[in-house]
Each structure stands twice: as C-alpha cells, then as structure tokens.
Amino acid sequence: MFYHVKDLQFNARVSAPDPRFANLLLQQFGGPNGELKAAMQYFVQAFGAKEPYPDKYDLLMDIATEEFSHLEIVGATIQMLLAGVNGKLKDAADEAEIMKIMGGKAAKENVIHEAMSNPHFLIESGGGPILTDSRGIPWSGTYVNANGDLTVDLRSNMGAESRAKIVYEYLMKFTDDPYVKESLRFLMTREIAHFQMFEAALQTIQPNFPPGVLQGDPRHSNTYFNMSNGTAVRGPWNEGVSPELGEVWRYIDDPIAHVAATNGLLNQEIEGTRRDEKSVQELNQALSKQRSKEVIAATPDGENQWSTYSSGDDPGADIDAPDRDPDQETGKTGRRSTPGESAKGKSTSKKGK
Numbered sequence: 001m002f003y004h005v006k007d008l009q010f011n012a013r014v015s016a017p018d019p020r021f022a023n024l025l026l027q028q029f030g031g032p033n034g035e036l037k038a039a040m041q042y043f044v045q046a047f048g049a050k051e052p053y054p055d056k057y058d059l060l061m062d063i064a065t066e067e068f069s070h071l072e073i074v075g076a077t078i079q080m081l082l083a084g085v086n087g088k089l090k091d092a093a094d095e096a097e098i099m100k101i102m103g104g105k106a107a108k109e110n111v112i113h114e115a116m117s118n119p120h121f122l123i124e125s126g127g128g129p130i131l132t133d134s135r136g137i138p139w140s141g142t143y144v145n146a147n148g149d150l151t152v153d154l155r156s157n158m159g160a161e162s163r164a165k166i167v168y169e170y171l172m173k174f175t176d177d178p179y180v181k182e183s184l185r186f187l188m189t190r191e192i193a194h195f196q197m198f199e200a201a202l203q204t205i206q207p208n209f210p211p212g213v214l215q216g217d218p219r220h221s222n223t224y225f226n227m228s229n230g231t232a233v234r235g236p237w238n239e240g241v242s243p244e245l246g247e248v249w250r251y252i253d254d255p256i257a258h259v260a261a262t263n264g265l266l267n268q269e270i271e272g273t274r275r276d277e278k279s280v281q282e283l284n285q286a287l288s289k290q291r292s293k294e295v296i297a298a299t300p301d302g303e304n305q306w307s308t309y310s311s312g313d314d315p316g317a318d319i320d321a322p323d324r325d326p327d328q329e330t331g332k333t334g335r336r337s338t339p340g341e342s343a344k345g346k347s348t349s350k351k352g353k
C-alpha cells in the first residue's frame with residue numbers, strides 16, 4: 001500500500017511565477033523520460049521480481065516510490081510557477097486580471113503562444129500540471145519498458161536514469177531561478193544515484209551477460225563488419241578483446257566478399273573465442289534450469305498470498321509502520337529478514353497458509 005506524507009521529499013521553492021518554464025518542466029512530469037515514466041517502469045517491473053528475487057523487488061519498489069515523490073516535486077514546482085495564473089484564470093469575468101498577472105498585453109500574447117504549442121496546458125488544466133510533455137503529447141504507457149528479465153530491465157533502467165539526467169541538465173539552462181535550479185539539481189543528482197543502484201543490482205546477478213538466458217552463436221558474437229567506405233576507424237569496439245565475453249574481435253574489412261565467401265555467413269568459422277557450440281548448448285541448458293528453478297521454487301502451487309501481516313499466524317511477520325523501531329528494519333518483503341538474507345537474493349517472503 002502507499003502511504004502519503006504531506007511534505008515533499010525535497011523542499012521545492014520558486015522565486016517567482018514563470019509559466020514558460022512551467023511548460024518546459026512538463027517534460028519531466030508527463031514526458032517520455034520523466035518521473036511518471038520512471039515510477040511506472042520500476043513499479044511494473046517489481047511485480048515479476050517479487051517471488052524469486054525479493055531483494056530486487058524491494059529495490060524496484062523503493063525507487064519507484066521515490067520517483068513518485070519526484071513526480072510530486074515536479075508537479076508542485078509547475079503549480080508554483082503558475083501561481084497567480086491559476087487564480088486569475090478562475091476570474092472568468094475579468095479579462096484584465098490575467099493580463100495584469102502576465103505583465104500586460106505582450107506577455108498575455110506570450111501565454112497564448114505557449115498555449116498554441118501545447119494547447120492542453122493552461123486551457124484544459126486551468127493552470128496546473130497535466131500529463132503531457134512540453135509539446136502537449138499525452139503521457140503513454142508505451143514509455144514503460146518492462147521485459148520480465150532483470151538483466152534486461154535493470155539495463156533499461158540505467159538507460160532511463162541516463163535520459164532523465166540529461167533532460168534535467170538541459171532544463172537547468174532554461175531557468176535563472178536559483179530555487180528552481182536547486183530542485184532540478186537535486187532531481188538530476190538522484191538520477192545519478194539511481195543509475196548506480198541499478199548497476200550494482202545488475203552485478204549481483206551472475207552471469208548477467210548476454211541479457212536473458214540464451215547464449216549467442218559463437219560464429220557471430222565477435223565479428224565487426226566494416227559497413228562503409230573511406231577511412232576505417234578502429235577502437236576497442238572492433239579491435240582487441242570484447243568487453244563482456246572476452247572474445248577477440250574479428251574485423252571483416254570487406255563484408256560483401258565475406259558474405260559471398262561464407263554462403264551468407266552459414267559457413268562462418270568460429271574464431272577468436274573459446275566458446276563452441278557444445279559449451280553454448282551446455283550453458284543454455286544449465287542457465288535455463290537455474291533461472292526456471294529460481295522462479296518455480298519461489299512460486300507455490302495453489303493458494304498464495306502476496307503479503308503477510310503482523311496480526312496473522314506468522315510470529316515473525318512485521319509491517320513497516322512510520323514509527324517503526326529502526327533496529328527492526330526489515331527487507332520490506334513482509335517479515336523480518338535474517339542478516340544477509342536479502343543480499344543473497346533468496347526469498348524472504350512467507351506464505352500465510
């Protein structure tokens with residue numbers, strides 16, 4: 001369940017209303033790399049993680065909840081940047097009022113211009129945040145990447161945090177308000193923190209490359225095709241050893257001739273790697289079994305219960321209450337975890353039967 005605390009996570013302030021920047025800031029409210037996208041992405045990913053990987057469930061839900069807190073900060077800031085506009089819009093009978101607050105006719109025309117580029121903003125919301133980006137494109141569930149595999153999802157999340165970070169960086173260039181800058185800097189910094197949390201979580205899953213379960217065909221995992229004419233550029237992406245699999249890059253200088261000579265790559269030889277078809281199939285089998293076992297072992301047949309409660313029949317159960325004893329902090333998965341339990345990625349949840 002969610003528990004709303006009336007205070008913001010960060011003390012968001014503005015020096016003065018600024019409807020133009022309020023419109024730009026919508027990018028992080030209802031935009032493709034904004035706070036709602038991040039919150040929903042981690043929230044949706046968390047469900048599938050809960051039984052087999054309660055430690056990752058805890059991480060995803062904590063960060064999703066923090067992203068909701070950031071959405072609240074962005075929404076509150078947009079609202080404060082529109083201070084006056086909202087109230088004056090309500091004064092439908094007096095057109096002069098909105099002109100006064102906007103600083104005269106020219107400024108009013110400015111607002112009308114803004115409304116042209118994002119028609120919903122101001123006109124439909126009556127001077128409050130709305131779930132669109134700064135151009136008025138509605139928020140969409142298609143912004144959310146959740147693929148049911150932590151080695152994929154955690155990488156998606158590192159990408160999401162990178163994009164959110166750079167958007168804040170760009171936004172900071174468009175405001176001179178030191179208070180707004182201060183909030184944006186906080187939000188930008190949290191993206192840096194979250195990136196590292198997802199990266200650290202990915203490292204606890206071994207092996208985590210390639211993403212998913214199935215290994216790549218050893219004939220094709222280390223070939224680089226020189227797909228253009230002119231000067232060939234060489235770097236660690238096509239010479240030396242590949243960073244994840246440690247295979248020697250094979251530089252195919254003339255891909256057209258190579259494709260023809262290998263019967264469309266079907267006769268491509270394995271080179272520069274210790275992997276062969278046998279080891280690949282063995283690893284596929286072993287990893288498939290391991291991942292499948294982890295999920296099956298954590299998922300009971302028949303009756304199931306998502307949460308356990310302190311008043312239930314589990315004497316070890318505990319729920320997180322705002323006034324909890326910090327010495328009894330739990331893995332937030334329903335009952336108190338034993339030391340090191342959640343770090344190992346083992347199930348800390350218990351079924352209430």
Ligand SMILES: [Fe+2]
Binds near residue numbers: 038067164190194
């Ligand atoms: Fe974030």
